[in-house]
Amino acid sequence: MxxxxxxxxxxxxxxxxxxxxxxxxxxxxxxxxxxxxxxxxxxxxxxxxxxxxxxxxxxxxxxxxxxxxxxxxxxxxxxxxxxxxxxxxxxxxxxxxxxxxxxxxxxxxxxxxxxxxxxxxxxxxxxxxxxxxxxxxxxxxxxxxxxxxxxxxxxxxxxxxxxxxxxxxxxxxRHDSLTRLLNRRWVEAQISAAMQEGRPGVMIMLDIDWFKQINDTMGHPLGDQVLETLGQAILAVFPDALSGRIGGDEFILYLRSDRDQINPLSTAGIIEETNRLMSVWETLRKQKGLTISVSASLGAARFPEQGQQFDQLWYHADQALYQAKAAGRGCLRFSGEKDERLNGF
Incomplete structure (x- = not known):
């Protein structure tokens, strides 16, 4: 017409x-x-x-x-x-x-x-x-x-x-339907915009250890509950961070020095908060009746020292994540720094 x-x-x-x-x-x-x-x-x-x-x-x-x-x-x-x-x-x-x-x-x-x-x-x-x-x-x-x-x-x-x-x-x-975190496309855009502002920051990559084994032995519905509770824990511990689900059991956080409750993004402060994240995550799992033992490996990289573009910083955080897995999993490793194990995980 x-x-x-x-x-x-x-x-x-x-x-x-x-x-x-x-x-x-x-x-x-x-x-x-x-x-x-x-x-x-x-x-x-x-x-x-x-x-x-x-x-x-x-x-x-x-x-x-x-x-x-x-x-x-x-x-x-x-x-x-x-x-x-x-x-x-x-x-x-x-x-x-x-x-x-x-x-x-x-x-x-x-x-x-x-x-x-x-x-x-x-x-x-x-x-x-x-x-x-x-x-x-x-x-x-x-x-x-x-x-x-x-x-x-x-x-x-x-x-x-x-x-x-x-x-x-x-x-x-803009959001992942299961975890309510930002989806990959939108979290990347938000982190890139934050990096352009020039404020110091830390990118953290998080991967659930042996997650495929959880799905294969206990079923995908239980695996979804593990992912859902992790999303809830991230939002509770890091409410002001840019957090998203990259895909599968991979997650990303971006902490900004003047916005998040870690100042000035010290290694000790981040270790303390990621340990609290693991504790809150365990509590939420128990509330849902999930008694299985679950851990996570984390890799972190600093902006702007280890990358001034999203892909560059992601590369260093991802490499640090692989180093954490190689070190025995259940730990946090900063790119260019020594391995730090999360308390009890």
């Missing part, structure tokens, strides 16, 4: 296709899934577009008579940055030779949302005029005010729902 120049023209197109041409395919590309419809007859209220389609499916298959629009009137008014309200009235009659043909008129309110360079229907309200209403008042002032309030509330509710949906989508796009 080509872009339409105005909200009025778009609504004129809708009624023409629906009433005169009986083109119901427009329902697929002109309406949003969250569209609500208030009409007349059997489908008086549809709380969603899906409900509306279900209600009129039988009517569409049985309908044999189209209508002719004899007169129509439209007026639009913006109600928000991306929503426009269109009100109007149609006078229609059946395309039939029957002398008892139907002739009638109805009023409508259509709320449109601008999606890029196209319009989409967000809400439709059809009504039959009040025969006792004065000929000089198209919409009574009181009813118009009430309609405006309802539409404003509807726009606000749908906007809040969309914003919440966008927030959830953004969160899911």
């Amino acid at each position: 080509e872009n339409l120049p105005s909200p009025e023209t778009f609504c004129r197109y809708l009624w023409h296709e629906y009433l005169e041409k009986q083109n119901y395919t427009l329902l697929d590309h002109c309406f949003l899934p969250e569209t609500t419809i208030i009409g007349t007859g059997e489908h008086e209220v549809s709380r969603s577009f899906e409900m509306f389609v279900q209600k009129i499916a039988a009517e569409i298959s049985a309908r044999t008579t189209a209508f002719i629009i004899e007169d129509q009137w439209y007026q639009s008014q913006p109600v928000s940055a991306d929503c426009t309200l269109v009100i109007g009235e149609l006078r229609v009659r059946e395309q039939t030779e029957n002398p008892l043909e139907f002739i009638g008129r109805f009023r409508f309110t259509i709320l449109l949302r601008q999606m890029g360079n196209q319009w989409r229907v967000l809400h439709v309200h059809q009504s039959v005029p009040d025969p006792e209403q004065g000929t000089d008042e198209f919409f009574p002032h009181r009813l118009m005010e009430q309609s405006n309030r309802q539409l404003k509330q509807l726009v606000e509710e749908k906007t809040r729902a969309l914003e919440e949906s966008y927030r959830r989508m953004e969160y899911n796009a």
Whole structure:
């Protein structure tokens, strides 16, 4: 469908296709899934577009008579940055030779949302005029005010729902679903941005020892619980660090000297905090009934001394991690420094 120049023209197109041409395919590309419809007859209220389609499916298959629009009137008014309200009235009659043909008129309110360079229907309200209403008042002032309030509330509710949906989508796009830590793509971007600020920092790579054996002998559900509790422990002990799950049983932390609770990122301070991490992790496992013994190996590298780019620092931290595994696992090793064993792990 080509872009339409105005909200009025778009609504004129809708009624023409629906009433005169009986083109119901427009329902697929002109309406949003969250569209609500208030009409007349059997489908008086549809709380969603899906409900509306279900209600009129039988009517569409049985309908044999189209209508002719004899007169129509439209007026639009913006109600928000991306929503426009269109009100109007149609006078229609059946395309039939029957002398008892139907002739009638109805009023409508259509709320449109601008999606890029196209319009989409967000809400439709059809009504039959009040025969006792004065000929000089198209919409009574009181009813118009009430309609405006309802539409404003509807726009606000749908906007809040969309914003919440966008927030959830953004969160899911940036976080690992199991551990709630940042995912690999986003944690790398955040650490790179922190490094560009120039503040001293420490990157820590963490790998669970013998994790494949845990999955193979005790099952992946238990392995997932081990990963989940580690994510919880990291968030509890390092709430201000940039922490993420790289993949599988590999994790990464980035500590900044003026932001994290380790100042000035001394080797002794980091050893103390990583020991506390292991202790909290063990406590969380026990709370879940996981009595298996689990340890982790860690490798650390300092910024900017051992790398001024993410990949460079990661390389040194990863090499330190391999040195920790070679030293017997369950320990922390700094790149270029001696092996440090975690207390009791």
